[in-house]
Amino acid sequence: MNFKINILDENTINKIAAGEVVERPSSIVKELIENSIDAAASRITIEIEDGGKKLIRVTDNGTGIDSHEVEKAFQRHATSKILNIDDLYNLNSLGFRGEALASIASVSEIEVITKTENDKFGTKLYLSGGSVIKKEPIGCSIGTTIIVKNLFFNTPARRKFLKPSNAETLSITDIINKICVGNPNIKFKYVNNNKIMLTTPGDDNLKNTIRSVYGKNIADNLISISTQNNYFKIYGFVGNNSIYRSNKSMQHIYVNGRYVKTTLILDAISDAYKSILPVNKHAICFLNIQVDPKSIDVNIHPTKLEVKFENENELYKFIKQEIYASLIHSSLIPKFEEHI
């Protein structure tokens, strides 16, 4: 073996990082939609073909990217969202790592069309395997479209690990559903192989959004929850005992607007429902949790699906107790059982 130490080049570094951020097409869809949300878009359209393996296109009417900064957006650690580490604990954006676009670009072919309100013309940029191929002006409206084609064309080993298109589509649909419900103020449209799968009203009404994503039966069997203490504010809906699932896939948790899968919160939900659901069945819920950004750490995993809380025991107790209280309030749990 040769013990010479190599400093990896930028392209190799990006491809390695892409292993964490770009696990599969749905992770790209998540990152692109989150960028559109951070750009204050009120309309976001997601189009996919062949489970995202052939094409992913996300179009928004957000701020756009300045013509002279478009290439920069695809560099590693390039972000407009934070300047230093303190900003991370005062975060009001979903992104901050500045690595999604660089990672995605390193393993695909990309076209970006973007225009800000300051630019007279829009910009179209082509990249392949992370390198800029062409840049040209284009007439377009304010906002950004990012098209990702031929995912993993230059990393065949990773392409081989992708699941069949229908399985990748299911994973994309799931993340889109979760993001739609977390952003009732945004009008989403999701198109799969030229077929419209979903549109949301964008009327800032959580129940209406849940209805458009998951249908009438779920929307009609929800109990509202809205409460706060010194640390947390919780609002949303929890399902009654006529709707449940055999896994936790319908437990929607958003922390300061970010969709997360935090075990602690999932456990608190399970405990609150223990006496009213059949064994091994799991509640359906849509919970928004607002906390002071200083009291959480969102930087514990590249996919940003985990959050660490400063007051995690308080949060566990609060969620369990408040869900329990709303189930009692709606007479699903008899009052005499009240012991928490």
Ligand code: ADP
């Ligand atoms: P991050 O979101 O962590 O900042 P990304 O690699 O996802 O990193 O994006 C890099 C930068 O590109 C963002 O900080 C933002 O300035 C810009 N950008 C990406 N997508 C969009 C978009 N849809 N609209 C406007 N700006 C965008």
Ligand code: MG
């Ligand atoms: Mg981002």
